Amino acid sequence: MDLGILVPLAPFLMVLGIVWIVKHSKLEEKRLAATASQTAEQAAQYSSRVAELEQRVQVLERIVTDRGYDIATQIEALRDKREVEERDTGVPLRMPNRENA
Incomplete structure (x- = not known):
């Protein structure tokens, strides 16, 4: 292949390369923006959950210290109460009728 043919085509090839790079960078930018949005949403959810857990820990600390x-x-x-219930002898609590006795 003769390099003389590439010389007049060089500006066109450069423009095509620049267009491809710009288009590729815009796609990458969109991908990064979508990822950043998703990450921010997850961070907000985690932050909310952490705040909820902190409140629960504070309640537990208050219970323990109070x-x-x-x-x-x-x-x-x-x-102790559960042990008594588990050892129940099955004796009925009803009193016998005096009429039947």
């Missing part, structure tokens, strides 16, 4: 060791006593009382 009631102190009373919580442990209440938990043990609930465990």
